[in-house]
């Protein structure tokens with residue numbers, strides 16, 4: 001096919017269902033939704049769909065036959081999931097834990113260890129199948145809450161894979177999400193992706209805040225660094241195939257349905273609701289609102305019919321059976337109370353309708369009442385608008401549906417507010433056609449622009465390799481070829497200066513600074529570098545001298561502590577304090593202010609060093625920490641104006657220090673010495689290292705560790721483990 005790489009779409013269910021009937025196996029393709037959206041993608045690239053075919057099959061011959069047909073006719077690869085784990089994974093963990101919790105029904109969620117195990121086991125079955133069919137360069141697009149562990153499982157086996165994940169349901173606030181006993185595992189599972197997509201900005205924000213609060217991972221413009229990888233988090237609100245609804249409205253079949261409907265409802269207004277029968281959809285609450293409307297507005301009796309289509313769902317689950325009973329009863333009660341000969345207020349259908357009939361209902365409805373208590377997006381709202389291309393009709397939409405973020409011109413309601421919904425109904429039923437069009441046409445224009453095809457293309461585009469943002473001084477990422485050049489330069493030189501930062505460069509950040517001690521491998525590497533007579537190795541750190549002494553005192557390197565305030569050369573018995581013009585006693589004056597911030601910010605702490613005082617807030621509640629840091633900086637700025645003190649903000653730390661102390665000035669002690677170095681390497685990760693990069697002579701290898709951002713360094717390396725492997729190559733491993 002085309003030059004684009006193959007796309008493997010992975011979801012719990014295939015877009016085609018295999019059903020066993022008396023006449024043998026039948027294949028029912030699922031219309032609409034994802035299946036349609038990916039039609040146009042199919043035209044541009046090879047694509048296969050991997051998922052459960054909706055049937056358990058034991059007979060090998062039958063399996064082969066299903067496999068053959070699905071691949072040939074539906075470009076689908078069926079995955080026969082082990083029945084022993086299936087219910088625990090599907091009804092259990094997916095629909096009994098994640099579904100209610102993520103829809104803000106924690107009281108409905110249960111937490112069962114064996115369901116969680118089955119969930120992981122089934123995700124691993126998906127992984128195994130992917131490993132069987134994926135080729136290098138293929139794109140993987142994993143869908144939805146049934147498969148949240150899959151990205152990490154695939155990543156472990158295929159570190160170079162391109163993996164996208166899209167969540168179709170809400171991602172809840174971190175306060176809810178943290179109730180899940182396996183919350184960290186789920187987050188790590190998702191972080192195996194390169195791109196994680198959500199319907200709304202709110203869900204993406206919740207996810208990022210869970211990453212920060214539960215895993216301590218920070219984000220920058222939706223990019224999260226985990227280990228050596230960058231994971232992008234972004235918003236892709238799913239659209240509908242507007243053209244399909246417009247076209248359907250013009251067909252004979254739909255027109256006939258419409259005529260029949262009009263015949264039956266005559267001059268009555270139609271209010272329509274369409275949902276899967278699920279507790280998240282707010283069906284009972286909505287019926288109560290309709291009840292309220294009828295009781296408040298007797299003049300609307302006989303003039304309005306509520307057509308309520310409820311699609312059977314998870315019918316084997318007791319909670320869903322109870323819900324069905326509740327809905328049945330509410331409908332019976334309302335019809336009993338208000339119904340008159342010739343007028344049934346609610347027409348209730350509990351079934352799945354063919355597409356034409358559904359479209360006819362959309363077309364006939366004067367009002368669509370879409371009031372889920374929570375919904376990832378809600379396609380019904382969009383489909384209703386698409387079925388009214390002239391812009392007539394009124395959409396009443398719940399503020400807690402993802403769609404509300406895009407469809408702001410609808411009548412937006414709180415799905416729990418009976419009074420408000422009843423008023424919205426009255427407003428909708430009496431709305432002028434010009435107001436209807438003024439509201440709907442802008443929404444329709446948006447739906448046409450960002451339809452389901454654009455949605456899929458947009459997501460897949462986000463998965464393509466990133467073009468570096470056009471920033472000034474973006475560093476060159478040291479790829480294999482670059483590292484080879486560096487190595488060549490290293491090997492062919494004899495007086496080499498290595499200026500190496502410690503935290504964030506040699507070791508990743510730990511939650512507590514004291515936990516970031518060097519491991520055995522690092523110590524061995526450093527000793528080997530120091531032992532090489534051609535090297536001068538300088539560890540140049542912001543750490544206090546005791547820690548540096550304790551951790552690295554024995555390796556024989558030059559040590560620079562506290563950003564240059566203290567220096568110890570190999571063989572020295574003592575550290576040398578670098579002098580500045582700061583008056584004695586400045587710390588005593590500033591200490592009360594800094595201590596005030598420690599008291600006001602739980603989890604933060606004060607560190608005193610020779611020439612500086614640092615307020616650390618890595619362990620504070622993140623938002624409070626950031627706020628307090630800003631306040632502290634402002635406060636300090638006032639106090640230290642016109643003194644030889646400066647304020648520095650590093651990674652989760654605000655530091656006041658004597659000016660004239662810094663890694664730049666410290667580095668100059670070696671650069672300006674009598675030795676002429678023929679190879680200079682400077683590595684660091686944060687703002688305090690920038691001063692060092694700035695004083696590097698031309699020809700030096702200055703390398704920033706971490707994702708690309710503005711820096712005076714010439715090069716960048718992705719993270720501490722990339723740095724570690726560079727060290728290994730330097731010593732010849």
Ligand code: GDG
Pocket residue numbers: 032033168169238274275276309311351352353354355358375376377378379380383
């Ligand atoms: C999940 C998220 C998100 C319904 N009844 C009939 C019928 N339908 C079709 C509708 C619509 C679809 O089913 C329902 O889509 P929703 O978006 O409302 O809800 P979920 O199925 O829960 O989907 C949701 C969605 O994923 C996409 O990301 O929007 O928030 O929960 O397309 O037309 N179709 C036919 N007969 C019916 O009786 N033919």
